[in-house]
Amino acid sequence: MFGPPEEREVTYWIGREHWGRGAATAALRELLSIVPEGRLRARAAADNGGSIRVLEKCGFVATGTDRGFANARGEELDELVLTLIH
Numbered sequence: 001m002f003g004p005p006e007e008r009e010v011t012y013w014i015g016r017e018h019w020g021r022g023a024a025t026a027a028l029r030e031l032l033s034i035v036p037e038g039r040l041r042a043r044a045a046a047d048n049g050g051s052i053r054v055l056e057k058c059g060f061v062a063t064g065t066d067r068g069f070a071n072a073r074g075e076e077l078d079e080l081v082l083t084l085i086h
């Protein structure tokens with residue numbers, strides 16, 4: 001999690017060998033149980049169905065789109081912006 005209180009964002013990365021076992025959902029839920037109340041945003045590549053699903057399972061809803069540079073892919077891409085009022 002990063003950013004000033006009014007612009008907080010969360011991001012995560014799970015080692016590939018652990019994908020598909022609920023680790024991202026469990027970790028995000030655990031984080032949400034300890035962060036202060038307020039608005040929290042997240043971004044996912046628009047084609048990253050797994051990450052969008054993790055966020056939606058934790059209560060985030062899609063609130064916009066953006067363009068952003070993805071370090072992992074080395075290119076700018078379309079992002080879905082999701083928000084949780086926590």
Ligand SMILES: CC(C)(COP(=O)(O)OP(=O)(O)OC[C@H]1O[C@@H](n2cnc3c(N)ncnc32)[C@H](O)[C@@H]1OP(=O)(O)O)[C@@H](O)C(=O)NCCC(=O)NCCS
Binds near residue numbers: 011013050
């Ligand atoms: C995206 C990522 C975090 C998912 O981690 P994970 O531990 O495998 O996620 P979970 O097992 O908790 O949940 C994945 C959910 O997405 C679903 N899913 C997986 N691939 C999907 C796809 N292509 N489209 C739609 N849903 C998908 C799974 O079925 C599961 O949902 P379910 O529990 O309802 O069945 C992981 O793949 C990752 O670290 N990727 C690289 C970094 C990244 O993309 N980070 C996100 C940037 S915010």
